[in-house]
Amino acid sequence: MRPVLAIAVAAACSGSSPASPTSPAAAPAPPAPPAAPAAMTLAQSGIVPDWIDTTAAPCTDFYAFACGGFLKTATIPPDRASWGAIEIVVKDGEDVLHQVLEAAARSPSGDPTLDKIGTYYAACTDEAAIERAGIAPMQPLLDIIARVVDARSAAAAIVALHAEGVFPLFAIAPQQDFGDATRVIASLDQAGLGLPDRSYYLESKGNMAKTRAAYVAHLGRLFQLLGRDHATEKAAAAAAAEAMRVETQIARLQQDQVVRRDPKAVYHRVDRAGLETKLAPSFPWSDYLAALGIPGVTAITVNDPAYYTAIARLLRTEEPAALRTYLTEVVMRDQSDNLGKAWVDEAFAMRKVLAGLKELPPRWLRCLRSVDRDLGELLGQSYVKARFAGDAKVRAVELTRSVLAAMRVELDQLSWMDDPTRAAAKQKLDRMAYLVGFPDRWRKYDFELRRTDFAGNVRAAGRFELARQLAKIGKPVDRFDWGMTPPTVNAYYDPTLNEIALPAGQLQPPFFGAAFHPAVNFGSTGGGTIGHEMTHGFDDEGSQFDADGNLREWWSVPTRAKFAEATQCVIDQYAHYEAVPGVHLDGKLTAGENIADNGGVKIAYQAYQTWKAQHKPPPPPAVDGYTDDQLYFLAYAQSWCDKMTPEVLETRAHSNPHSPPMWRVNGVIVNQPGFGPAFQCAAGTPMNPGKPCAVW
Template structure:
């Protein structure tokens, strides 16, 4: 079972009057909205020089990083914590009053109750893991290895490779079996192959961690140490065969559709029939192999590896991916490396938080149904729909003025934009968890049942029409996404709350908050990768070549600008890895601003709600305050290695630095730090 956890230059129609920025907070009656904005701001900072400090300074000064977090934001983290408390109450109530046996209420209540029953988990010890360890111990050669990999995959233990069911990039109405690189225990290939001293240090600590966890699973110190060396050596070879993360963003280079015979020719020493049979999907015939060279290297690596290495590798991944469901000593050891060493987190999260995350991860839509009933009001959806329609109109109006786009491509872009589907709040049809079996006295068994159900559900999609009503996030998630194969934007109920959105907020705050998120997700359909799919989600070239060249020139400006940003001396943002998200940030903010001006044209400009800030300034402050962030240095280093998003402090200023509307709102001039040189504009 995988560990539980947890998203792409407008013409400004109205010139903005310059306004003085506030330097003091007037003595006014309490106003929660006004006070929440001002209490986070450092009014002594110059917004044209340090807008992050201006928008977030007092919040940064007054908000320590919680000991059980490696990153904390004013928006996502605050709402996530609020939602976690709500879900906790829902689960505690379900655990106390589980209802009919076999009902979803019984399952989520008993899974949470079983997770919280540490005594029962301790008593069970390693016994629940023994069948999976036996599978790992059966590997003697390529044939037994691949059968074991399939059996473990059925139990949601991923080894050797990454795979799943996704829409065919060139026939998005049909689900295709997708195979990619994988098999690593660390978050990225760079941790194995980088010459960076801190990454080398982490790799050495990872080896010690592997030995510790194998020791907890019953091996003596000598054999655990030897197996840890085998594991790291084997995974290092997998890492060498893997493409860098930035290259894995290029969808054109991830499409290599073949049949089973083609797979057997690609990696002839690996008995794929045994793998698919053990996985429970013997009938899979058509496959997209995203990284063919990885499978060629895997073929060679397996053939060159002795049986003891294969068994050690499988055993490690069984223990590693099951640690959250075993006695507390495993969870603590897991935290010491992945939480403390890798991310700088000071303390492990309390048990109840981890149990909420587990139930959310395993039975998320069953929890989401209760969350929506309690938390999501219909009026919120109505306002959100009006906002996304404003953002979409702003995007389409912007297309008409893009000098780098020709008429033919512009017409097709308008067609695609008009085909975007919006999903807000929660799915129309809920997932059926009737096949999952949960008992209050068996946490590992209940989690394993849910994990096996999800694996079977995903595999059952292969070769069948894509369910376009399915959601890839649960309603309680504080996030949003754009899915290119469906050409759709999804906004779960969880994000439609302060500080992103509130019906009582001034419109400028809503547009600067969730409005910019809406624009961000819409722009993903037209970022450096999203633009490659048409309005029906088909991966094809629908741009004129000279337009593509001009787009790439504009995108290169964004890439180069962000690549200069340092999180610490010598550690910079990866401009290629973050390009899509940065383009989406720039476009999203400009669309949100234009959408707000459209709202003003319909409703009239309201009186400013926050003293000393115009409505336009409030929009930009609201945007930046989403990204007020506290992090550990370790987390930042991990983020720039693994995350396609830029760190929060750069997202707060990156889009405003390139916005003409921002410059006018705050009277910034060339040479100011908040005026990018050169200014980048894509959408």
């Protein structure tokens, strides 16, 4: 759960597919699928033949069988932390959009969309102008920090930095009110750390101690680049140590990842008076809200009331010099990528430690990613035009509806869910909406850009987006607002909207193809994406939100107890797996995603069986010796063919709720009732061990 299109193409797509957001009840029936060819090759089916390793036994290690050919030959590019199916699709999109941006940057076209992204890209790729600017773009932020001489001025600096989109200590954002999902409320959440998670400051599992030392050295080099009082190596090292001391204090105050999986643990609604008189009365909340352009806020939600009381105390008790040092390093980390080469190289040095990257991505690619971040729906129009035309959206909608129907059947078969809860679950499923491909209306970016001021453009975009987001507070929820841009290779379920989103980037080969064998689309996209996201509506987090998106207990006590028992099996199973030698997965942290992986594959498999029985002529029953059921599981597995650096595997194990690719395949396969028969795996073999974990 929870990181455009020309008119002719939009008309072609929207005329044959439901508008977003779409619910199953509201969606018109899509046209019948095209007749499947009498025969097709494995490559035509959507499976990548060269990725299969036929020397591996599918009943012993299915990941090695489905992906072994890829893993033996693939090389991780030096500017990436991994290489696999996802990255291949990402790279294809980057190549398409690179050409678009280069052409748009060369000269004005008269197309406002292309001209805007071209101006931004041109400024970003003008490295000479960026070098000439030096640290001048960061100076206004440093001037704010220089005024910190006591607790009051420190709080004022926090206010001013937040207004600029830099968030030490905590951050503010709009959020659907968990108590009234029709409205948007202001939300405060913990922030301000430079390492991936609080555990990196407080524990020494794996390479955590080594990573801490590398981080302090990195901060020292940033301070030395800044110069002034930190010009010498000794002074810079002292400043880095002081910043790390303050960050460690903050980390001790923050919630850990497992606690934060519980929505009730991060939702505490307080009124304006409570904020100003009880929570943290020494902090200038009225000034803060006014500076952010939302002075009329009457209520707010905070992740942990005790945290804000504690950080207000920290501002009162910490030495002003130490606060200046901490705020300075936050600003330097925030701004490094917008400055000259020395700053960019130093920011990359820390990414090398955390992700195992060997080389800095080329400038054009970093600029493309900046355009996607700051002007995503403008850039996305070109992506949709190039990669999501024809009937792709229609086929994706049909697939989504098939999996939804299968999930409704699955709800009837859940032994741990009692009848009253089952009825409410069906109501929630029937009201689940879905966004497919791209927005039906494109958002605007009403701010000025300059062709010679990259850092200024980033600042303008950031301030505009912050104002746009905060303007939602106190208003009805906009259900047409996407949380991802069209080229994004990912998907999400939003429990407060009861809605899944499938960007166009996720609906690409090898994950999805309008001409693929249906079993492949059902296995990869139906199971790995659609079914996965749908089950999030009924996991340990999503189950706490009702059909309207309100945080409300609608499961019976016996149902939740039986669900917890079934979930414990999954927790124990994955806790035995290692990300890298000596570093085990956190079964509790990854439980929600692991349940979604397992449930999605099982439900989409049933959806495919139903689809196959209902459609004539049926798809080819076998392709190059593989049955259609085998294609289903192969497609799911190949969607996770991925080679990762050891560094990123360990970082993810400590801080990411998703399991590594190998375990997203083998950890799922051992629990699938359809896999053993499909591959004729005898009971007791590694991939058909018996006694599966079965939440879904």
